[in-house]
Amino acid sequence: MKSLEERQLSAKDYFVVSSLLFGLFFGAGNLIFPLHLGQLAGGHWLTAALGFLVTAVVLPLLSVLAISVTHSEGVYDIGKPLGPAFALAFMVLIHATIGPLFGTPRTATIPFSVGVQPLLPNQLTHVGLLIFSALFFGAAYLFSYKQNRIMASVGKVLNPLFLLLLFFVFFLGFVKPLGTASAQVSTTAYQHASFFNGFLQGYNTMDALAGLAFGVTVVTAVKGLGVHKSSRVSLVTAKAGVFATGTIGLIYLGLIVMGATSLAYFKVSADGGVVFDQIVTHYMGAFGHAVLATLLTVTCLTTAIGLVAAFAQDFHKHFSKVSYRTWLGLMCAASFLTANFGLDQIIAWSTPMLMFLYPFAMVLILLSLTSPLFHRDSVVYFFVVLFTAIPALSDMVVAFPAVVSQSTFGKGVARLQQYLPFANMGMDWVVPALVGLALGLTVHFVRVAAAQRSESMEQN
Template sequence: MKKDYSKLTLKDYFVVSSMLFALFFGAGNLIFPLHLGQMAGHNWLLATGGFLVTGVLLPLLSVLAVAVTKSKGVYDVGLPLGAGFALAFMVLIHATIGPLFGTPRTATVSYTVGVAPLLPAGWQTWGLVVFSALFFAAAFALSYRQNKIVENLGKLLNPTFLVLLFVVFFVAFLHPMGKLSLAKATTAYVNAPFINGFLEGYNTMDALAGLAFGVTVVTAIRMMKKNESVSVTTTKAGVFSMAAMGLIYLLLVMVGVMSLGKFKLSADGGIAFSQIVNGYAGTAGQAFLAVLMTLTCLTTAVGLVAAFAQDFHEHFPQLSYHTWLFLNCFVSFLTANLGLQQIIAWSVPMLMFLYPLSMVLIVLSVTSPLFNRDGRVYFAVVLFTVVPAFFDMVVSFPAVVSQSAFGQAVAAFRLHYLPLSALGLSWVVPALVGFALGVVWHVAKRRQTSRQYQVNLEKE
């Protein structure tokens, strides 16, 4: 049978873009922008600008990093620093966005925000057990056949989710709960709205997910068997899907700000979303939210478990793709039942450590043609980034770590010696210093090689 190697049509690009959007847009992408709007109040525009840097620009750059370096995933992005670093980085990324934090959160958030308010108080614990078991069984089934992931996400689940989400927007903007200009900002967002919005974007985990999803996206595009560059297709689809995500973030933030006209600042975005839909439609609104949350969380869970299984099968082939898939779903099910607050409390420190490393590797990958992907530049930047990132992680841990003698010593050292540490950005200046030193090292080595080449020519 003759294979179809024609170019991708506009419809094909739409499906790939829809798949990318579905992979990225999950639990945190709904609740964190809403909560950001409530915290930022009338300073919502500056806060949204910061959030879009880490919530949209960085994920887009992570997609471009995979395209520019022709990588298959997170392992290849770290490879200029050696196979050992690349493997360790891959395992840390997948553990964080996988069975330890990110993937369990997809089930726990959809249950806590959507389903739990519909159940009697005595059913909450067993309700989570049953819901998370069914949730990860569905994620396993939808990601079982790798060649069906594009179809399952891009053609089915994501379009349904978007229709439901825009119903929420239509109602919220047709009957606003309050005025954007009158909403009160919290202290943090009065003083530094952009920086706090920037840090809030960490919670989406999308910059990390973008690196991990590389293998899923590349595999899916190749299975379409079209005569089109994988890197070009990934780039075009990435730009389109991230633009759509940016627009939705903006609308969610505005809905969060307007909700302050009727409700007080919520403890988290999940509570805020539940209050908003209940305010408009009561129990029917809560049921609507349950469907909406489950759909968006399920699409992300499919991408996360598939990417985990694909990468781990490639680097640890003793176990099949399906075995890794099952193990990830099972461990994620167990972790999900620890509860949302525990998952978030312990995930934040890991994000404070991994996000700076991921950000510098993404930027280095995108700019790598300028210095021939020289491992020296990578080494200098990562070396100067990893220590302050570790300090940021320590002070972000729950009190059992951050308030210990070690934690307090790290906090004092960090505040005294590292610029921007009070803002949670102590890694920025060292990373820039590392980049400057790395480029100087690269240029010096290139000149040395050139001189040696000239000497050898003269000898001949």
């Protein structure tokens, strides 16, 4: 008999792993943010889409590749070169942001707000959200209860159903388009800086952060197929990541075009959920709303399963006295409570955390990918992260709701931020990070040269 390490995966196995990754990445935000971007960008949809694809497709792919290159099993390993304390703090912040504080509750509030709430009287909104979110996270708990069944639940059942419904909507939208995308008027912000605005919109998907957190779930799933050697697990993960994120990129382009063409019939909406409802109702009437509600619920449930499972797996690994299922229950309960604050509050308070965490995530992903060049030396990580911290903190303060951003402190930070290069584009962390990289590499190579000279003198 062949050992588990020697088992060769079939094309079907790769497809199922890719489908799992796709399902974990693609939630309701991945549907509504590209549509809204299309409406905002109008005729400038292509350059906006290119910016969006960098942070919503390329960066998540790089996060998967970072897991592969470093043979990591999750977000903790990505931050480990800076020491266990930093790695643990980074892991907790990532999981808290994409988990019970913002990301996971959003998976319940979006399908409710778009698909269910319009059907309810205003006085029943809060009760409806309470019941819907309880059922939603109850289902997420049951699907995630057995770790070895997550891939079967998401990759083989929920994900194909979601894709079938989505491509049905695409078929209608492109056979009989609402208008011509290039002919639509752009909003003011997208007439001159469409690429960078699209780039920042990609933050909202949270997929670069999620890619790091999903590492442990994907690695567990790949090992469940009989692959245990770390190099092969990394290779399978990388191949599946390329296929999954490539498919997501194509869907994003389709959604952005649909959003832009919708301007021929509808005004710019408050969010992508509204325009999606308008589009499907235009083509299919009341039945279209039912399709949309089902589509959003299914895709959100797949993402919720991945988020709660990744949270429970990572926390059980590092706080092993509490079982996986207990962490899973705590995660679902906390997400249920946060969801009942409502979608608007969740989005308002999640933006500052994303502005803070994304620069750290981006530099750590890029450092992980290039780490073989400097032997994953912690000093390089230290200087890059140190110099990234100041602009990341200022971005967070400025992005807070008015109670913080418009305070005396918030206005003072905003004035100081203007002195950083590219601050008006939301990219003020880039130059400091490069300065930190230059310093870190200088120290690294000086130390390497000194060690080589010392070794040479000892040999002589």
